[in-house]
Amino acid sequence: MIEVGKRLKALRESIGFSQVKMAQALGSTQSSINRYENGQSSPSVELFRRYADYFDVSLDYIFARTDKPQGETYHFKPKAAPEREELRQFIEMCFDPQSPMNEKLKETLFRMMEGES
Incomplete structure (x- = not known):
């Protein structure tokens, strides 16, 4: 969760928001935002979605699975066994x-x- 916290903090700082202002924008609390950014706790799935929607980035970006904010589109194409x-x-x-x-x-x-x- 350390990498996720770094991403959340970088996103917040990229728009010049304080933790208080970010909490207001996402419907959370400043102390929760602080814990998320420091890897001490994890946001709910719904709050992850709010982050992604607010910053218009993919969840893959937030989870540090890609460095491209628009993320990756995965296509599952199994071959016939x-x-x-x-x-x-x-x-x-x-x-x-x-x-x-x-x-x-x-x-x-x-x-x-x-x-x-």
Whole structure:
């Protein structure tokens, strides 16, 4: 929490706010802001959100996961595991090969299954 406290303090100081003024802006108390900045306690999730919204930064920035204030956008794209071959075969079996949409529907399902939509 030391790094988080440093980020919170740096954000506050970047706009020239005292701890009292920051507490007023976030609906907290000066003593709480002091404890957060010194790593003695941790804000609630809601207060972290207020910090992020107030300074227009990402939570990843506040948590020191990135040095870019706008943060990172993570895209989870798992690949189909070999054990999912059974699911692939089931999808193949479910579609009528005579249907004009057969191939498109199958491909869409395969992409969804592999996380590539």
